[in-house]
Amino acid sequence: MKIIFLMLISIIYILKTKFALGLGVFLVYTLIFILALIKNNSFNSLIKISEEYGKKSKIVIFVFIFVGALTSSWLASGTIPGIIYYGIKFINPNFFILFSFLITSLVSFFLGSSFGTASTIGVALMGIARSGGVNLNIVGASIICGIYFGDRWSPLSSSANLVASLTGVDIYSNLKNMVKSMIVPYLLTSIFYCVLSKNYILNIGDNKISNLILENYNLNIYLIFIPLISIIIFSLLRINVKISMGVSITLASIIGVFVQGEKFFKVLNYIIFGFYKFEGSYFGEIIKGGGVKSMLNATVLIFISCSLVGLLEKIEVLNYIKNKISNIKTRGELFKNTVFISLISGMIGANQTITVIMTEQIMEDIYDEKKIERVEFAKDIENSAIILPSIIPWNIACYLPCAMLGIGNIRFIPYAIYIWIFPICMYIYYSFIKKERDLI
Incomplete structure (x- = not known):
């Protein structure tokens, strides 16, 4: 069967590359598989449901491939180096961390893609941070907070x-309903990063990265930003993200060949294996990354985690959890349990999509029984299951942006204040400010 073959390939890859997170998820899958066998499920039925849920990872895997190719093609075309060059010239070094949060919030809102924002503007901002000696975990945290602002609140x-x-809610009604809940967390996060910016100032006094970019790239302002402009336009027109990324990759590749003087097969090599043209030099430590190959770890992780959710469905874990939390009395308690389920789902499913689906499936009947409006249910999922996976180290929502930005997937978490403060603010609001009647 295909699933057995793919699992064998995955475990061989995990062992060969010593991919610890992948090994951990695979061991959990194996333990759940054994538990399901003990509970009198047939081997074939477990294989079948693993394959059924494993197939659901295909769409996400295709996005991973495009994201990896996008980053390396933008490095080859001069798009990311151009953003770094002009960013260093115009960004106020005293507010760089705050700027990183604000600009990624804006870009992610227009793109509607957390991974797309991290792999483009995020990579460029990290390049500036590396060249200016700013704490990379703090900058990475501000970028991750920014990309999930758009992921939560972009049409x-x-x-x-x-x-x-x-949830059966109109997307624009959902977005409108979320505005009030995001104001306080966004302002508090901005203040937090403003304070950190004053303590971690971008050093541009002896910054030589700008000269190195000019020496190695043709910064034709009318051409190098075409890949960026195209992807923003396509996103605003609501064109499928894979198409918009594909067009941007093609345009970046053309610019890489005809403007930057790269050979066609060299650009193709960058797209597959990553951009490491300047490896071994100071410049190469800043201008590097991307490539389809860089997405292999995430691909293995998402495939195994999707199969794992199939097993959990088979042994009725979701129904068990639902029964355990059904006796809820207040609105604050209801939201607290939604947050708890989101964290558990995010830890088990290891990707944001599965986190959202599992949380919705477990909590839907409870919200309906308590006569909570659907638009409120949608808002609670946005304020928990959408953002919380980004601080679970083995979840794709955390692991992949960290891999793109070149930071560890644990040390940034204390500084990701936007992610933490959102559910806290909502719980305080429901418990102490709104003061609704007890739930039925």
Whole structure:
């Protein structure tokens, strides 16, 4: 069967590359598989449901491939180096961390893609941070907070549209309902990063990266930003993200060949294996990354985790959890349990889509029984299951952006204040400010 073959390939890859997170998820899958056999499920039925759920990873895997190719093609075309060059010239070094949060928030809102924002503007901002000696974990945290602002509150976001679809709420009604809940967390996060910016100032006094970019790239301002402009336009027109990324990759490749003087097969090599043209030099430590190959770990992780969710469905874990939390008395307690389920789902499913689906499936009947409006249910999922996976180290929502930005997937978490403060603010609001009557 295909699933057995793919699992064998996955475990061989995990062992060969010493991919610890992948090994951990695979061991969990194996333990659940054994548990399911003990509970009198047939081997063939478990293989069948693993294969059924494993297939659901295909769409996400295709996005991973495009994201990896996008980053390396933008490095080859001069798009990311151009953003770094002009960013260093115009960014106020005293507010760089705050700027990183604000600009990624804006870009992610227009793109509607957390991974797309991290792999483009995020990579460029990290390049500036490396060249200016700023704490990379703090900058990475500000970028990750920014990309999940758009992922939560953009009409183009696949996550926001998924929530709207699952809950039966119009996407624009959902977005409108979320405005009030995001104001306080966003302001508090901005203040937090403003304070950190004053303590971690970008050093541009002896910054030589700008000269190195000029020496190695043709910064034709009319051409190098075409890949960026195209992807923003396509996103605003609501064109499928894979098409918009594909067009941007093609344009970047053309610019790489005809403007930057790269050989066609060299650009193709960058797209597959990553951009490491300047490896071994100071410049190469900043201008590097991307490639389809860089997405292999994430691909293995998402495939195994999707199969794992199939096993959990088979042994009725979701129904067990639902029964355990059904006796809820207050609105604050209801949201607290939604947050708890989101964290558990995010830890088990290891990707944001599965987190959202599992949370919605477990909590839907409870919200309906308590006569909570669907638009409120959608808002609670956005404020928990959409953002919380980004601070679970082995979840794709955390692991992949960290891999793109070149930071560890644990040390940034204390500084990802936007992710932490959102559910806290909502719990305080429901418990102490709104003061609704007890739930039925």
